[in-house]
Amino acid sequence: MKKYISLGLFASAAFIMSSCSKDPQSPGYEFMPDMYRAVGYEGYGPNKNYEDGTNARTPVDGTIPFQTNRDNIMNVFPYPHPNTPEGYEASALMKNPIPFSEAVLAEGKTIYTNFCVHCHGANGQGDGGAGKKQAILIPPAYNSDQLKDLPEGKIFHSITWGKNAMGAHQYQISKVDRWKLVHYVQSLQKAGS
Protein backbone atom coordinates (compact mmCIF):
# COMPACT_ATOMS: atom_id res chain seq x y z
CA MET A 1 0.00 0.00 0.00
CA LYS A 2 2.82 2.39 0.93
CA LYS A 3 4.29 1.84 -2.48
CA TYR A 4 1.05 2.92 -4.15
CA ILE A 5 0.72 6.01 -2.01
CA SER A 6 4.26 7.19 -2.75
CA LEU A 7 3.69 6.39 -6.41
CA GLY A 8 0.52 8.46 -6.37
CA LEU A 9 2.27 11.33 -4.63
CA PHE A 10 5.10 11.19 -7.16
CA ALA A 11 2.66 11.19 -10.07
CA SER A 12 0.72 14.16 -8.75
CA ALA A 13 3.97 16.03 -8.05
CA ALA A 14 5.13 15.39 -11.63
CA PHE A 15 1.74 16.53 -12.90
CA ILE A 16 2.03 19.78 -10.95
CA MET A 17 5.59 20.38 -12.16
CA SER A 18 4.74 19.79 -15.80
CA SER A 19 1.67 22.00 -15.69
CA CYS A 20 3.74 24.87 -14.29
CA SER A 21 5.87 25.19 -17.43
CA LYS A 22 5.22 28.47 -19.20
CA ASP A 23 3.06 28.85 -22.28
CA PRO A 24 5.50 29.90 -25.04
CA GLN A 25 2.82 32.08 -26.61
CA SER A 26 2.67 34.35 -23.57
CA PRO A 27 5.64 36.44 -22.43
CA GLY A 28 4.46 36.21 -18.82
CA TYR A 29 3.68 38.84 -16.25
CA GLU A 30 5.01 42.34 -16.43
CA PHE A 31 5.94 44.47 -13.45
CA MET A 32 4.43 47.98 -13.69
CA PRO A 33 3.64 48.23 -17.42
CA ASP A 34 3.63 52.02 -17.28
CA MET A 35 7.37 51.92 -16.61
CA TYR A 36 7.98 49.28 -19.26
CA ARG A 37 6.22 50.79 -22.23
CA ALA A 38 7.40 53.95 -23.87
CA VAL A 39 4.95 56.84 -24.04
CA GLY A 40 6.47 57.95 -27.33
CA TYR A 41 6.29 56.01 -30.56
CA GLU A 42 8.91 53.31 -30.82
CA GLY A 43 10.57 51.91 -33.92
CA TYR A 44 8.35 49.45 -35.82
CA GLY A 45 5.38 50.17 -33.59
CA PRO A 46 1.90 50.80 -34.94
CA ASN A 47 0.94 54.40 -35.58
CA LYS A 48 -2.61 55.32 -36.37
CA ASN A 49 -1.63 58.77 -37.64
CA TYR A 50 -0.23 57.33 -40.84
CA GLU A 51 -2.30 55.78 -43.56
CA ASP A 52 -0.34 52.53 -43.59
CA GLY A 53 -0.52 52.30 -39.80
CA THR A 54 3.18 51.89 -39.09
CA ASN A 55 5.97 54.03 -37.65
CA ALA A 56 8.43 52.91 -40.31
CA ARG A 57 8.81 55.84 -42.71
CA THR A 58 10.69 56.32 -45.95
CA PRO A 59 12.83 59.47 -46.38
CA VAL A 60 11.02 62.50 -47.74
CA ASP A 61 11.38 62.83 -51.53
CA GLY A 62 14.15 65.14 -52.65
CA THR A 63 16.07 65.11 -49.35
CA ILE A 64 19.37 63.53 -48.34
CA PRO A 65 20.37 62.51 -44.80
CA PHE A 66 22.72 64.67 -42.76
CA GLN A 67 26.25 63.25 -42.72
CA THR A 68 28.88 64.42 -40.22
CA ASN A 69 31.65 62.08 -41.29
CA ARG A 70 33.34 63.69 -44.33
CA ASP A 71 34.90 60.35 -45.33
CA ASN A 72 31.47 58.87 -45.91
CA ILE A 73 29.97 61.91 -47.61
CA MET A 74 29.38 60.02 -50.85
CA ASN A 75 26.92 57.71 -49.07
CA VAL A 76 24.23 60.35 -49.04
CA PHE A 77 24.36 61.40 -52.69
CA PRO A 78 22.01 59.69 -55.11
CA TYR A 79 23.35 57.11 -57.52
CA PRO A 80 23.24 58.58 -61.05
CA HIS A 81 22.77 55.47 -63.17
CA PRO A 82 19.23 54.08 -63.48
CA ASN A 83 18.35 50.39 -63.34
CA THR A 84 18.21 49.97 -67.13
CA PRO A 85 20.46 48.32 -69.74
CA GLU A 86 21.68 51.83 -70.70
CA GLY A 87 22.47 52.62 -67.09
CA TYR A 88 24.42 49.37 -66.81
CA GLU A 89 26.54 50.26 -69.87
CA ALA A 90 27.07 53.82 -68.64
CA SER A 91 28.24 52.59 -65.24
CA ALA A 92 31.30 50.98 -66.87
CA LEU A 93 32.98 54.39 -66.92
CA MET A 94 32.88 54.83 -63.11
CA LYS A 95 36.16 54.59 -61.26
CA ASN A 96 36.62 53.37 -57.70
CA PRO A 97 37.06 56.48 -55.49
CA ILE A 98 38.61 54.44 -52.67
CA PRO A 99 42.31 53.69 -53.19
CA PHE A 100 43.37 50.08 -52.84
CA SER A 101 45.10 49.00 -49.63
CA GLU A 102 45.41 45.81 -47.64
CA ALA A 103 43.17 47.29 -44.92
CA VAL A 104 40.45 48.11 -47.45
CA LEU A 105 40.74 44.60 -48.85
CA ALA A 106 40.26 43.15 -45.35
CA GLU A 107 37.21 45.33 -44.81
CA GLY A 108 35.92 44.28 -48.21
CA LYS A 109 36.33 40.66 -47.17
CA THR A 110 34.24 41.22 -44.02
CA ILE A 111 31.47 42.80 -46.09
CA TYR A 112 31.72 39.96 -48.61
CA THR A 113 31.35 37.37 -45.82
CA ASN A 114 28.30 39.12 -44.45
CA PHE A 115 26.45 39.94 -47.67
CA CYS A 116 27.63 37.79 -50.57
CA VAL A 117 29.05 34.50 -49.41
CA HIS A 118 25.76 32.57 -49.13
CA CYS A 119 25.23 32.76 -52.91
CA HIS A 120 28.64 33.50 -54.42
CA GLY A 121 30.59 31.13 -52.16
CA ALA A 122 33.69 31.74 -50.06
CA ASN A 123 35.95 32.05 -53.12
CA GLY A 124 33.48 33.58 -55.54
CA GLN A 125 32.91 30.29 -57.38
CA GLY A 126 29.12 30.55 -57.12
CA ASP A 127 28.96 27.60 -54.74
CA GLY A 128 27.20 29.17 -51.74
CA GLY A 129 24.64 27.48 -49.49
CA ALA A 130 21.64 29.13 -51.16
CA GLY A 131 22.40 27.62 -54.56
CA LYS A 132 22.35 24.14 -53.03
CA LYS A 133 18.74 24.73 -52.00
CA GLN A 134 17.46 26.63 -55.00
CA ALA A 135 19.23 26.34 -58.36
CA ILE A 136 18.07 29.81 -59.40
CA LEU A 137 20.44 31.25 -56.79
CA ILE A 138 23.62 29.82 -58.38
CA PRO A 139 25.58 32.76 -59.85
CA PRO A 140 28.46 32.43 -62.35
CA ALA A 141 31.97 32.31 -60.86
CA TYR A 142 33.86 35.62 -60.68
CA ASN A 143 36.86 34.18 -62.51
CA SER A 144 34.77 32.62 -65.29
CA ASP A 145 35.15 33.98 -68.83
CA GLN A 146 31.82 35.74 -68.41
CA LEU A 147 32.85 37.81 -65.40
CA LYS A 148 36.63 37.92 -65.08
CA ASP A 149 37.01 41.11 -67.17
CA LEU A 150 33.94 42.92 -65.82
CA PRO A 151 34.94 46.57 -65.15
CA GLU A 152 34.70 47.86 -61.58
CA GLY A 153 31.91 50.29 -62.45
CA LYS A 154 29.70 47.46 -63.66
CA ILE A 155 30.44 45.43 -60.53
CA PHE A 156 29.33 48.41 -58.46
CA HIS A 157 26.21 48.85 -60.58
CA SER A 158 25.32 45.16 -60.20
CA ILE A 159 25.61 45.31 -56.41
CA THR A 160 23.54 48.50 -56.37
CA TRP A 161 20.63 47.40 -58.56
CA GLY A 162 21.05 43.65 -58.72
CA LYS A 163 21.46 41.55 -61.85
CA ASN A 164 19.35 38.66 -63.13
CA ALA A 165 18.22 36.69 -60.05
CA MET A 166 20.24 38.88 -57.69
CA GLY A 167 18.39 41.64 -55.87
CA ALA A 168 19.36 45.26 -55.26
CA HIS A 169 21.76 45.56 -52.32
CA GLN A 170 22.01 49.36 -52.15
CA TYR A 171 19.60 49.41 -49.21
CA GLN A 172 21.81 47.12 -47.14
CA ILE A 173 25.35 48.15 -48.11
CA SER A 174 26.41 51.79 -48.11
CA LYS A 175 28.24 53.26 -51.11
CA VAL A 176 31.61 53.38 -49.35
CA ASP A 177 31.21 49.75 -48.33
CA ARG A 178 30.17 48.78 -51.86
CA TRP A 179 33.34 50.31 -53.31
CA LYS A 180 35.43 48.45 -50.71
CA LEU A 181 33.56 45.31 -51.68
CA VAL A 182 34.42 45.94 -55.34
CA HIS A 183 38.14 45.77 -54.40
CA TYR A 184 37.62 42.38 -52.82
CA VAL A 185 35.51 41.05 -55.71
CA GLN A 186 38.24 42.14 -58.12
CA SER A 187 40.76 40.15 -56.11
CA LEU A 188 38.50 37.11 -56.54
CA GLN A 189 38.19 37.80 -60.30
CA LYS A 190 41.95 37.42 -60.65
CA ALA A 191 42.16 34.39 -58.39
CA GLY A 192 42.96 31.01 -59.89
CA SER A 193 42.90 32.09 -63.52
Added chain:
Amino acid sequence: MTDFMNKFLGYTMHRVMVLSLFSLISITAFAQPDGGKLFDSQCKRCHNIGEAKLVGPGLKDVRSRWSSEDNLIAWIQNSAEYLKTGDAYAVGLYEKYNKSAMPAFPTLSKEDVVAILDYVDAENSKAPEVAVAPTGTEGTAKEEDNSLMYVLIAVAVILSILIYSLYSMSSSLITVLKHRDGEDSVDDRSMLDKAEDCLKGMGSWAKENKKIVGLLVTVVVLIGLKFVWDSLLGIGVYTNYQPHQPIKFSHKIHAGEIGIACVYCHTGVTESKQATIPSASTCMNCHKGVKEGAQYGKVEIAKIYASIGFDPEKDAYIENYNQKPYEEMASLYENWLGDGDAYRQVQSFIQKPISWVQIHKLPDHAYFNHAQHYKVGGIECETCHGPVQEMEEVYQYSPLTMGWCINCHRDTKVKFEENPYYDKLHDYLSKRYKEGAQFTVSRIGGLECGKCHY
Protein backbone atom coordinates in the same frame (compact mmCIF):
# COMPACT_ATOMS: atom_id res chain seq x y z
CA MET B 1 -13.68 -17.07 3.74
CA THR B 2 -11.82 -16.79 0.40
CA ASP B 3 -15.18 -16.48 -1.24
CA PHE B 4 -16.00 -13.55 0.99
CA MET B 5 -12.59 -11.96 0.35
CA ASN B 6 -13.16 -12.23 -3.38
CA LYS B 7 -16.51 -10.60 -3.05
CA PHE B 8 -15.03 -7.88 -0.89
CA LEU B 9 -12.16 -7.29 -3.28
CA GLY B 10 -14.50 -7.19 -6.25
CA TYR B 11 -16.70 -4.71 -4.42
CA THR B 12 -13.78 -2.47 -3.50
CA MET B 13 -12.29 -2.63 -6.98
CA HIS B 14 -15.62 -1.73 -8.45
CA ARG B 15 -15.98 1.22 -6.15
CA VAL B 16 -12.42 2.43 -6.82
CA MET B 17 -13.04 2.22 -10.55
CA VAL B 18 -16.25 4.19 -10.29
CA LEU B 19 -14.52 6.76 -8.14
CA SER B 20 -11.57 7.16 -10.48
CA LEU B 21 -13.97 7.52 -13.38
CA PHE B 22 -15.69 10.23 -11.39
CA SER B 23 -12.39 11.98 -10.75
CA LEU B 24 -11.52 11.76 -14.45
CA ILE B 25 -14.82 13.39 -15.36
CA SER B 26 -14.26 16.09 -12.79
CA ILE B 27 -10.89 16.90 -14.36
CA THR B 28 -12.04 16.88 -17.98
CA ALA B 29 -14.98 19.10 -17.07
CA PHE B 30 -12.50 22.00 -17.08
CA ALA B 31 -11.58 21.43 -20.75
CA GLN B 32 -14.27 23.48 -22.44
CA PRO B 33 -13.81 24.80 -26.00
CA ASP B 34 -11.60 27.88 -25.99
CA GLY B 35 -13.46 30.57 -27.94
CA GLY B 36 -10.41 32.83 -28.17
CA LYS B 37 -8.22 30.20 -29.78
CA LEU B 38 -10.99 29.11 -32.15
CA PHE B 39 -11.64 32.71 -33.13
CA ASP B 40 -7.95 33.28 -33.85
CA SER B 41 -7.62 30.14 -35.93
CA GLN B 42 -10.94 30.13 -37.78
CA CYS B 43 -12.52 33.59 -37.93
CA LYS B 44 -9.80 36.21 -37.54
CA ARG B 45 -8.65 36.14 -41.17
CA CYS B 46 -11.93 37.57 -42.43
CA HIS B 47 -13.68 39.07 -39.41
CA ASN B 48 -12.78 41.87 -37.07
CA ILE B 49 -13.92 41.31 -33.51
CA GLY B 50 -15.15 44.90 -33.27
CA GLU B 51 -17.20 46.90 -35.77
CA ALA B 52 -14.68 47.30 -38.58
CA LYS B 53 -15.32 45.43 -41.81
CA LEU B 54 -12.60 43.15 -43.12
CA VAL B 55 -13.49 40.57 -45.74
CA GLY B 56 -16.68 39.89 -43.87
CA PRO B 57 -18.60 42.12 -41.44
CA GLY B 58 -17.29 43.00 -37.98
CA LEU B 59 -18.63 40.70 -35.32
CA LYS B 60 -19.69 43.21 -32.69
CA ASP B 61 -23.29 42.51 -31.58
CA VAL B 62 -23.58 39.74 -34.14
CA ARG B 63 -26.01 37.85 -31.90
CA SER B 64 -28.53 40.68 -31.84
CA ARG B 65 -28.43 41.04 -35.63
CA TRP B 66 -29.77 37.53 -36.16
CA SER B 67 -33.34 36.40 -35.62
CA SER B 68 -32.29 33.45 -33.46
CA GLU B 69 -29.05 31.96 -32.21
CA ASP B 70 -29.80 28.59 -33.83
CA ASN B 71 -30.02 30.27 -37.23
CA LEU B 72 -26.72 32.04 -36.62
CA ILE B 73 -25.06 28.77 -35.64
CA ALA B 74 -26.44 27.01 -38.71
CA TRP B 75 -25.14 29.88 -40.87
CA ILE B 76 -21.66 29.69 -39.36
CA GLN B 77 -21.46 25.92 -39.69
CA ASN B 78 -22.51 25.90 -43.33
CA SER B 79 -23.52 29.21 -44.87
CA ALA B 80 -24.14 27.87 -48.38
CA GLU B 81 -26.56 25.27 -47.02
CA TYR B 82 -28.31 27.87 -44.84
CA LEU B 83 -28.79 30.27 -47.77
CA LYS B 84 -31.13 27.71 -49.34
CA THR B 85 -33.63 28.31 -46.53
CA GLY B 86 -34.15 31.79 -47.99
CA ASP B 87 -33.66 33.71 -44.72
CA ALA B 88 -33.99 37.37 -45.75
CA TYR B 89 -31.14 38.59 -43.53
CA ALA B 90 -28.76 35.88 -44.76
CA VAL B 91 -29.57 36.60 -48.41
CA GLY B 92 -29.07 40.32 -47.76
CA LEU B 93 -25.63 39.63 -46.27
CA TYR B 94 -24.71 37.45 -49.23
CA GLU B 95 -25.69 40.21 -51.66
CA LYS B 96 -23.95 42.92 -49.66
CA TYR B 97 -20.61 41.10 -49.60
CA ASN B 98 -20.35 40.60 -53.36
CA LYS B 99 -21.96 37.18 -53.35
CA SER B 100 -18.93 35.59 -51.74
CA ALA B 101 -20.20 33.02 -49.28
CA MET B 102 -18.41 32.30 -46.04
CA PRO B 103 -16.67 28.91 -46.21
CA ALA B 104 -18.35 26.04 -44.33
CA PHE B 105 -16.87 25.05 -40.97
CA PRO B 106 -17.85 21.39 -40.53
CA THR B 107 -15.24 20.97 -37.78
CA LEU B 108 -16.95 23.48 -35.49
CA SER B 109 -19.50 21.90 -33.20
CA LYS B 110 -22.41 23.85 -31.76
CA GLU B 111 -20.53 24.26 -28.47
CA ASP B 112 -17.51 25.60 -30.35
CA VAL B 113 -19.61 28.22 -32.14
CA VAL B 114 -21.26 29.27 -28.88
CA ALA B 115 -17.81 29.55 -27.27
CA ILE B 116 -16.64 31.77 -30.13
CA LEU B 117 -19.74 33.98 -29.86
CA ASP B 118 -19.26 34.24 -26.08
CA TYR B 119 -15.65 35.22 -26.66
CA VAL B 120 -16.69 37.91 -29.17
CA ASP B 121 -19.23 39.35 -26.75
CA ALA B 122 -16.78 39.24 -23.84
CA GLU B 123 -14.04 40.98 -25.83
CA ASN B 124 -16.42 43.70 -27.00
CA SER B 125 -17.80 44.43 -23.55
CA LYS B 126 -14.24 44.48 -22.20
CA ALA B 127 -12.18 46.87 -24.30
CA PRO B 128 -13.34 47.78 -27.77
CA GLU B 129 -10.29 49.91 -28.63
CA VAL B 130 -7.92 47.05 -27.81
CA ALA B 131 -9.88 44.69 -30.01
CA VAL B 132 -9.73 47.02 -33.00
CA ALA B 133 -6.04 47.92 -32.69
CA PRO B 134 -3.81 45.73 -34.86
CA THR B 135 -2.25 43.07 -32.70
CA GLY B 136 1.22 41.91 -33.46
CA THR B 137 4.01 44.41 -33.14
CA GLU B 138 3.43 44.97 -29.47
CA GLY B 139 1.95 41.50 -29.02
CA THR B 140 1.82 41.46 -25.26
CA ALA B 141 -1.83 41.00 -24.42
CA LYS B 142 -1.69 39.12 -21.14
CA GLU B 143 -3.94 36.21 -20.45
CA GLU B 144 -4.70 35.21 -16.90
CA ASP B 145 -3.08 31.86 -16.30
CA ASN B 146 -5.61 29.75 -14.40
CA SER B 147 -3.96 26.40 -14.98
CA LEU B 148 -2.34 26.30 -11.53
CA MET B 149 -5.70 26.81 -9.86
CA TYR B 150 -7.20 23.97 -11.89
CA VAL B 151 -4.33 21.73 -10.92
CA LEU B 152 -4.79 22.49 -7.24
CA ILE B 153 -8.52 21.80 -7.48
CA ALA B 154 -7.84 18.53 -9.30
CA VAL B 155 -5.29 17.49 -6.67
CA ALA B 156 -7.71 18.34 -3.89
CA VAL B 157 -10.43 16.27 -5.58
CA ILE B 158 -8.10 13.32 -6.11
CA LEU B 159 -6.83 13.47 -2.51
CA SER B 160 -10.33 13.61 -1.03
CA ILE B 161 -11.36 10.66 -3.19
CA LEU B 162 -8.26 8.79 -2.04
CA ILE B 163 -9.01 9.51 1.62
CA TYR B 164 -12.62 8.52 1.17
CA SER B 165 -11.83 5.24 -0.59
CA LEU B 166 -9.16 4.39 2.01
CA TYR B 167 -11.69 5.04 4.75
CA SER B 168 -14.33 2.88 3.07
CA MET B 169 -11.74 0.16 2.57
CA SER B 170 -10.89 0.20 6.24
CA SER B 171 -14.53 0.10 7.24
CA SER B 172 -15.05 -2.81 4.83
CA LEU B 173 -12.11 -4.57 6.48
CA ILE B 174 -13.72 -4.02 9.87
CA THR B 175 -16.87 -5.62 8.49
CA VAL B 176 -14.78 -8.56 7.33
CA LEU B 177 -13.22 -8.94 10.77
CA LYS B 178 -16.62 -8.76 12.45
CA HIS B 179 -17.90 -11.36 10.01
CA ARG B 180 -15.01 -13.65 10.95
CA ASP B 181 -15.79 -13.18 14.63
CA GLY B 182 -19.30 -14.36 13.99
CA GLU B 183 -21.04 -11.00 14.20
CA ASP B 184 -23.33 -10.68 11.21
CA SER B 185 -23.32 -6.92 10.85
CA VAL B 186 -23.88 -5.20 7.54
CA ASP B 187 -22.62 -1.69 6.88
CA ASP B 188 -25.86 -0.03 5.87
CA ARG B 189 -24.79 3.59 6.30
CA SER B 190 -25.47 5.86 3.35
CA MET B 191 -22.62 7.36 1.36
CA LEU B 192 -23.07 10.81 2.94
CA ASP B 193 -23.08 9.38 6.46
CA LYS B 194 -19.93 7.49 5.66
CA ALA B 195 -18.25 10.62 4.37
CA GLU B 196 -19.26 12.43 7.55
CA ASP B 197 -17.89 9.63 9.70
CA CYS B 198 -14.74 9.74 7.66
CA LEU B 199 -14.32 13.47 8.33
CA LYS B 200 -15.04 12.97 12.02
CA GLY B 201 -12.45 10.22 12.15
CA MET B 202 -9.90 12.49 10.53
CA GLY B 203 -10.73 15.28 12.98
CA SER B 204 -10.23 13.12 16.03
CA TRP B 205 -7.03 11.71 14.53
CA ALA B 206 -5.77 15.26 14.01
CA LYS B 207 -6.51 16.12 17.65
CA GLU B 208 -4.52 13.15 18.86
CA ASN B 209 -1.56 13.76 16.53
CA LYS B 210 -1.00 17.49 16.78
CA LYS B 211 2.72 17.19 16.01
CA ILE B 212 2.18 15.43 12.69
CA VAL B 213 -0.57 17.85 11.71
CA GLY B 214 1.65 20.80 12.58
CA LEU B 215 4.45 19.34 10.50
CA LEU B 216 2.12 18.77 7.54
CA VAL B 217 0.77 22.31 7.76
CA THR B 218 4.33 23.71 7.89
CA VAL B 219 5.30 21.68 4.82
CA VAL B 220 2.23 22.84 2.89
CA VAL B 221 2.87 26.47 3.84
CA LEU B 222 6.54 26.21 2.84
CA ILE B 223 5.63 24.68 -0.53
CA GLY B 224 3.11 27.48 -1.04
CA LEU B 225 5.71 30.11 -0.20
CA LYS B 226 8.15 28.51 -2.63
CA PHE B 227 5.51 28.71 -5.36
CA VAL B 228 4.86 32.37 -4.59
CA TRP B 229 8.58 33.16 -4.49
CA ASP B 230 9.23 31.42 -7.82
CA SER B 231 6.35 33.12 -9.57
CA LEU B 232 7.47 36.52 -8.22
CA LEU B 233 10.97 35.89 -9.61
CA GLY B 234 9.44 35.16 -13.01
CA ILE B 235 7.69 38.51 -13.33
CA GLY B 236 9.14 40.51 -16.19
CA VAL B 237 11.44 37.66 -17.28
CA TYR B 238 10.43 36.51 -20.73
CA THR B 239 12.96 33.73 -21.29
CA ASN B 240 11.68 31.08 -23.72
CA TYR B 241 8.92 33.38 -25.01
CA GLN B 242 8.27 31.94 -28.45
CA PRO B 243 5.31 33.58 -30.13
CA HIS B 244 4.01 32.53 -33.54
CA GLN B 245 5.05 35.01 -36.21
CA PRO B 246 2.78 36.19 -39.04
CA ILE B 247 5.13 34.56 -41.57
CA LYS B 248 6.65 31.19 -40.71
CA PHE B 249 10.15 32.44 -41.48
CA SER B 250 12.62 29.74 -40.55
CA HIS B 251 15.93 30.95 -39.14
CA LYS B 252 16.98 27.32 -39.18
CA ILE B 253 16.85 27.22 -42.98
CA HIS B 254 18.08 30.73 -43.72
CA ALA B 255 20.75 31.25 -41.08
CA GLY B 256 21.54 27.59 -40.44
CA GLU B 257 21.34 25.52 -43.60
CA ILE B 258 22.00 28.27 -46.15
CA GLY B 259 24.35 30.16 -43.85
CA ILE B 260 23.21 33.72 -44.41
CA ALA B 261 24.95 36.04 -41.94
CA CYS B 262 22.75 37.74 -39.34
CA VAL B 263 23.95 41.13 -40.60
CA TYR B 264 22.62 40.43 -44.09
CA CYS B 265 19.07 41.06 -42.92
CA HIS B 266 19.59 42.82 -39.58
CA THR B 267 21.76 45.52 -41.16
CA GLY B 268 21.17 48.11 -38.46
CA VAL B 269 23.31 46.20 -35.98
CA THR B 270 26.50 47.91 -37.20
CA GLU B 271 25.10 51.42 -37.11
CA SER B 272 22.21 51.81 -34.78
CA LYS B 273 20.58 51.14 -31.46
CA GLN B 274 18.29 48.59 -33.07
CA ALA B 275 19.44 45.57 -35.06
CA THR B 276 16.43 46.36 -37.28
CA ILE B 277 13.89 44.04 -38.79
CA PRO B 278 14.58 43.70 -42.50
CA SER B 279 12.21 45.40 -44.88
CA ALA B 280 10.37 43.17 -47.32
CA SER B 281 12.72 44.29 -50.08
CA THR B 282 15.50 42.34 -48.36
CA CYS B 283 13.42 39.16 -48.66
CA MET B 284 12.87 39.99 -52.31
CA ASN B 285 16.64 39.92 -52.99
CA CYS B 286 16.25 36.16 -53.25
CA HIS B 287 12.50 35.61 -53.28
CA LYS B 288 11.77 37.45 -56.47
CA GLY B 289 13.33 34.33 -57.94
CA VAL B 290 12.53 31.73 -55.31
CA LYS B 291 8.74 31.55 -55.34
CA GLU B 292 8.17 28.25 -53.64
CA GLY B 293 9.74 27.17 -50.37
CA ALA B 294 10.73 23.60 -49.60
CA GLN B 295 8.87 23.58 -46.30
CA TYR B 296 5.69 25.63 -46.67
CA GLY B 297 5.31 25.93 -50.43
CA LYS B 298 3.98 29.15 -51.90
CA VAL B 299 1.91 30.40 -48.96
CA GLU B 300 4.54 31.99 -46.75
CA ILE B 301 6.34 33.63 -49.68
CA ALA B 302 3.04 34.86 -51.10
CA LYS B 303 2.57 36.80 -47.85
CA ILE B 304 5.67 38.86 -48.69
CA TYR B 305 4.41 39.44 -52.24
CA ALA B 306 0.98 40.47 -50.97
CA SER B 307 2.51 42.91 -48.52
CA ILE B 308 5.01 44.56 -50.86
CA GLY B 309 3.02 44.31 -54.12
CA PHE B 310 4.96 41.91 -56.31
CA ASP B 311 3.23 40.17 -59.18
CA PRO B 312 4.70 36.65 -59.27
CA GLU B 313 3.12 35.90 -62.66
CA LYS B 314 4.71 38.86 -64.40
CA ASP B 315 7.85 38.94 -62.21
CA ALA B 316 7.42 42.65 -61.61
CA TYR B 317 6.42 45.03 -58.85
CA ILE B 318 2.95 46.51 -59.15
CA GLU B 319 2.98 50.30 -59.65
CA ASN B 320 1.11 52.31 -56.99
CA TYR B 321 0.20 49.05 -55.29
CA ASN B 322 -1.39 50.55 -52.18
CA GLN B 323 -3.77 52.69 -54.25
CA LYS B 324 -5.04 49.77 -56.35
CA PRO B 325 -8.50 48.35 -55.57
CA TYR B 326 -8.29 45.59 -52.97
CA GLU B 327 -10.48 43.12 -54.87
CA GLU B 328 -8.31 43.28 -57.98
CA MET B 329 -5.14 42.59 -55.98
CA ALA B 330 -6.87 39.87 -53.97
CA SER B 331 -7.93 37.98 -57.09
CA LEU B 332 -4.36 38.26 -58.45
CA TYR B 333 -2.94 36.39 -55.44
CA GLU B 334 -5.86 34.01 -55.25
CA ASN B 335 -5.29 32.98 -58.85
CA TRP B 336 -1.58 32.57 -58.34
CA LEU B 337 -2.01 30.43 -55.25
CA GLY B 338 -4.87 28.50 -56.83
CA ASP B 339 -5.91 27.14 -53.43
CA GLY B 340 -8.62 28.63 -51.25
CA ASP B 341 -7.04 27.63 -47.94
CA ALA B 342 -3.66 29.06 -48.88
CA TYR B 343 -5.26 32.26 -50.12
CA ARG B 344 -7.17 32.81 -46.88
CA GLN B 345 -3.87 32.80 -44.99
CA VAL B 346 -2.44 35.41 -47.34
CA GLN B 347 -5.55 37.61 -47.47
CA SER B 348 -4.77 39.75 -44.43
CA PHE B 349 -1.32 40.67 -45.83
CA ILE B 350 -2.60 42.35 -48.99
CA GLN B 351 -1.55 46.03 -49.05
CA LYS B 352 -0.52 45.88 -45.39
CA PRO B 353 2.88 46.02 -43.71
CA ILE B 354 4.00 42.76 -42.11
CA SER B 355 3.53 43.14 -38.37
CA TRP B 356 6.09 40.83 -36.76
CA VAL B 357 5.63 40.01 -33.11
CA GLN B 358 8.27 41.53 -30.87
CA ILE B 359 10.03 38.90 -28.78
CA HIS B 360 12.81 40.75 -26.95
CA LYS B 361 11.40 43.64 -24.98
CA LEU B 362 13.59 45.75 -22.75
CA PRO B 363 11.71 48.03 -20.38
CA ASP B 364 11.56 51.64 -21.46
CA HIS B 365 13.75 52.71 -18.52
CA ALA B 366 16.74 50.67 -19.73
CA TYR B 367 18.83 51.76 -22.71
CA PHE B 368 20.52 49.22 -24.93
CA ASN B 369 22.49 49.81 -28.09
CA HIS B 370 23.18 47.01 -30.55
CA ALA B 371 25.96 48.81 -32.47
CA GLN B 372 27.88 49.48 -29.24
CA HIS B 373 27.92 45.80 -28.39
CA TYR B 374 28.33 44.29 -31.85
CA LYS B 375 30.70 46.73 -33.54
CA VAL B 376 32.66 48.26 -30.64
CA GLY B 377 32.47 45.41 -28.16
CA GLY B 378 32.83 42.67 -30.75
CA ILE B 379 30.16 40.53 -29.08
CA GLU B 380 28.76 37.77 -31.28
CA CYS B 381 24.99 37.75 -31.87
CA GLU B 382 24.82 34.21 -30.45
CA THR B 383 26.14 35.34 -27.07
CA CYS B 384 22.80 36.91 -26.23
CA HIS B 385 20.42 35.47 -28.82
CA GLY B 386 21.52 31.86 -28.54
CA PRO B 387 21.61 29.31 -31.36
CA VAL B 388 19.26 31.20 -33.69
CA GLN B 389 20.57 29.19 -36.64
CA GLU B 390 18.93 26.13 -35.10
CA MET B 391 15.60 27.76 -34.27
CA GLU B 392 12.68 26.97 -36.53
CA GLU B 393 10.74 29.58 -34.57
CA VAL B 394 12.76 32.12 -32.64
CA TYR B 395 12.49 32.23 -28.86
CA GLN B 396 14.07 34.47 -26.27
CA TYR B 397 17.27 32.79 -25.17
CA SER B 398 18.58 35.15 -22.50
CA PRO B 399 16.61 36.46 -19.52
CA LEU B 400 17.51 40.12 -20.30
CA THR B 401 17.41 40.89 -16.59
CA MET B 402 19.62 43.51 -15.00
CA GLY B 403 21.59 40.85 -13.11
CA TRP B 404 22.34 39.14 -16.41
CA CYS B 405 23.63 42.40 -17.95
CA ILE B 406 25.75 43.20 -14.90
CA ASN B 407 27.31 39.74 -14.72
CA CYS B 408 28.41 39.97 -18.33
CA HIS B 409 29.84 43.46 -17.80
CA ARG B 410 31.82 42.15 -14.82
CA ASP B 411 33.29 39.22 -16.71
CA THR B 412 33.87 40.53 -20.24
CA LYS B 413 37.31 41.89 -21.07
CA VAL B 414 37.33 45.04 -23.19
CA LYS B 415 38.95 44.52 -26.60
CA PHE B 416 41.21 47.60 -26.83
CA GLU B 417 43.52 46.24 -29.53
CA GLU B 418 42.91 47.52 -33.05
CA ASN B 419 39.73 49.17 -31.88
CA PRO B 420 39.66 52.81 -33.05
CA TYR B 421 36.74 53.53 -30.72
CA TYR B 422 39.00 53.08 -27.69
CA ASP B 423 42.22 54.64 -29.10
CA LYS B 424 42.35 57.56 -26.66
CA LEU B 425 41.34 55.54 -23.63
CA HIS B 426 43.80 52.79 -24.55
CA ASP B 427 46.69 55.30 -24.78
CA TYR B 428 45.80 56.80 -21.42
CA LEU B 429 45.42 53.45 -19.68
CA SER B 430 48.57 51.96 -21.15
CA LYS B 431 50.59 54.90 -19.78
CA ARG B 432 49.09 54.45 -16.34
CA TYR B 433 49.10 50.68 -16.08
CA LYS B 434 51.46 47.96 -17.19
CA GLU B 435 51.45 47.02 -20.86
CA GLY B 436 49.00 44.20 -21.51
CA ALA B 437 46.80 44.94 -18.50
CA GLN B 438 43.25 43.63 -18.98
CA PHE B 439 40.13 45.56 -18.09
CA THR B 440 36.62 44.32 -17.74
CA VAL B 441 33.70 46.44 -18.90
CA SER B 442 32.90 47.22 -15.26
CA ARG B 443 36.35 48.87 -14.83
CA ILE B 444 35.62 51.41 -17.58
CA GLY B 445 32.24 52.42 -16.22
CA GLY B 446 30.08 49.53 -17.34
CA LEU B 447 28.34 49.39 -13.98
CA GLU B 448 27.43 53.09 -13.73
CA CYS B 449 23.66 53.52 -13.32
CA GLY B 450 23.65 56.30 -15.88
CA LYS B 451 25.10 54.06 -18.58
CA CYS B 452 21.76 52.39 -19.10
CA HIS B 453 19.23 54.30 -17.01
CA TYR B 454 18.76 57.90 -18.02
